[in-house]
Amino acid sequence: MRIGIDVGGTNTDAVLMDGSTVAAAVKRSTSADVTSGIVAALAGLQEQRAFTSEDIDGVMIGTTHFINALVEARGLAPTAAVRLGLPATASLPPFTDWPEHLVGAVGARPFLAHGGHEFDGRTISELDPDELRRHAAAIGAAGIRSVAISSVFSPINDEFEQRAQEIMAAELGPDVAFSLSSEIGRIGLLERENATIINAALRELAERIVDGLAASVTGSGIDAPLFLSQNDGTLMDVEYARRYPVATFASGPTNSMRGAAVLSGFDTCAVVDVGGTTSDVGVLTAGFPREATGEVAVAGVRTNFRMPDVLSIGIGGGSRIREDGALVGPDSVGYRLAEEAFVFGGTTLTATDVAVRGGRGVIGDASLVAGVSDAVAQRALGVIAARVADVVERMRTSSAPLPVVAVGGGSVLLPDELEGLGVVHRPEHFSVANAIGAAIAQVSGEIDKVYAISEGKRASVVDDARQEAVDRAIAAGADPSTVDIVDFDEVPIPYLPGNATRIRAKAVGDLALGALVR
Incomplete structure (x- = not known):
């Protein structure tokens, strides 16, 4: 069995996967120190389905620690x-x-x-x-x-x-x-x-964070290999994470999209992941997140490492509602949702409150939002639906039908249909799709190089590039018998001499857990 954990800004989700079956799933509030939330989530799994350390083959964690540190310029x-x-x-x-x-x-x-x-x-x-x-x-x-x-x-x-x-x-x-x-x-x-x-x-923060994550797992009595999610929907071990913390950026949305693919059965679709703070919209192609093709600005800095093509908007379960429902977010009560929202006895009107008032879900105490007018609730829910539909439309690259899959605990904010897009699919266990995506993640290897291809040598250059990607996946821990090339681009560069061609190849395979030593 595997354990998948996703640490979000509002909630920490965890699942226990027995093969492809969800044996247990919990959602706990993210703690200020983060690791306490992980410990609570692991304890919740034990309550639902008892397991021993020997039962667990691996623990996979997706975390926002590093991107948050950069955005907030701390540590x-x-x-x-x-x-x-x-x-x-x-x-x-x-x-x-x-x-x-x-x-x-x-x-x-x-x-x-x-x-x-x-x-x-x-x-x-x-x-x-x-x-x-x-x-x-x-x-x-x-x-x-x-x-x-x-x-x-x-x-x-x-x-x-x-x-x-x-x-x-x-x-x-x-x-x-x-x-x-x-x-x-x-x-x-x-x-x-x-x-x-x-x-x-x-790098220094990575040492402390990885050690903290490992301590939270071992402190819960689990002695199993620990992996972190990368921003392409695949895994890396803790030593790799210490050296390359930047590879965790945007791992949350990619986990959700991979989880959505498994749960819904769609390998090509738009995925709307509605969390407590933001809604992230991406597109799955052949079961993997579509990658951004150009530079990506992270905290105002232009970069070009691999990142999913994701658009985010400030709408989530914790979004504050103002102006009689006409203004939703972008600020959120975040992990304080269970303290501040009306349905939990708080004094802040949030998107979760209007969803409950509008009959979209059973969360907290519905009697506590009886005083919220139906007009305010419907206006806010309409704003949410329109803004999410607009983002999905912006992510489309053709007029062909594109199924929409909604995941995340906040997806109860969305209607059963989005105007112009059709039915919104909510698969079983949609609220913890991000943790499922972490648990079922695979291992990848990638190359991105410019080659000077001489006449008659193209085939051998392409074969070498593909093999190098496969070799990198195997070196990262993939089972050699499962590795396949899932993405390949070959682009001539006419402004450079020597028949220059940029080749990018990505290989993916299942994690060879049986070969790992505890």
């Missing part, structure tokens, strides 16, 4: 950004176009150095070890504990990033963490560099 480590590219790239130094409050939060220190490659592997300039040692001395003197290294076209050739890390680590010692852009972002220097800096700034 970020002092970070230096070292870019290898001189004499080119100097016109736009690291941290260009970052919000001022984030620049201050990470104690931004940019450094430019020689190095870098052209797209075909040719060297821009050789590394200067003495230059890197001088930068390391300045970084050490400033008390900086995390370093992000980026090199021009490093996804094609990461040699200089690896060498620069070796040189600087020898000067700075083992207490300084390094993040390399070739391991994090895609083609595109500034966006890849930004993603690497964000990852570096989160």
